Amino acid sequence: MKKAMKMLKACGAVTLAAGITAAGLAGCSDNKHIVGKVETTIEATTDAPIPVFDDYVPSCKGMTERAKLLMKQNKDVCGWIRINNTDVDGPIVKDPGVISEGQPFYGEEAFDANYFYLDHDFHGGTYRGGTLFMDYTDNFGAVEDSQSENIVIYGHNMADNTMFGSLRRYRQDLEYFERAPFVELSSNYKDYDYVICCCAITSGSASSDYLYWTMEELDDEATFNEYISKARERQLFDTGVDVKYGDKLLTMSTCYADEDNSRFIVIARRLRDGESADDLSTVKRTDEYIKAHTPTEPASGEDPAENAEEDPEAGEQ
Secondary structure, X not given: OOHHHHHHHXXXXXXXXXXXXXXXXXXXXXXXXXXXXXXXXXXXXXXXXXXXXXXXXXXXXXXXXXXXXXXXXXXXXXXXXXXXXXXXXXXXXXXXXXXXXXXXXXXXXXXXXXXHHHOEOOOOOEOOOOOOEEOOOOOOOOOHHHOOOEEXXXXXXXXXXXXXXHHHHHHHOOOHHXXXXXXXXXXXXXXXXXXXXXXXXXXXXXXXXXXXXXXXOOOOHHHXXXXXXXXXXXXXXXXXXXXXXXXXXXXXXXEEEOOOOEEEEEEEEEOOOOOEOOEHHHOOEXXXXXXXXXXXXXXXXXXXXXXXXXXXXXXXX
């Protein structure tokens, strides 16, 4: 089965599996699991014991301590994502792909790729809010040159703002970008900072001309530019953030409306040298954006008052 069809079915199952939007999570208990110094808040709907992989030994010396601790609970963990001034702050797992029946941790049921974490929590228990998960085809390992040009992460649009529910603020308040423009995405080996460059509403149908969920390997310029161009065509507002071939991208995907199977996506690019996640003014903007937001100054020697329109009521008392 082709990946596009798998993702179509997976996205279509979001509403059924997770009760997105207005359904919320009323009545669910709030269980906190402490992992060393790392605290993850996970709402579980099962009393099944939490498996701990005590025999797990990381194979890469460069792995962070947080990753080592989390991987004792779930070997699928691939990082952590945080967006200041939102509720996005938690672990990410990478979908394991096709799961056959009777697999330890995953249970007796078989799953197609990009399905399991739609309705399972970080510890493998049944939970309609799911878990933030990376597409099974993505590479976000220690070797940066081998990382996918576009990391795609899926999360439900939960009414209580868990998972990717709080991303809706970017479309409800178009000035919210100014308050929360940066994303911290950590792999199991290193922390990376990104700046949001595009927020867009698009179709989640396989018949769409923009199958963003199949476009992780943007390793040629034409494909990269097509990805960004189609996103810009659908964007809700212009961030003005410059994006060019060679930038590493992050695409966060959540549901928008069930009626037309639409998606809300937030795309960010990795910060370049000289840019700071503490200061949006350090981020490179497009020439068009700079021109549109630069006040025009009168020509040298010209008196602005001479060119001002005369007020017919000027001088009246």
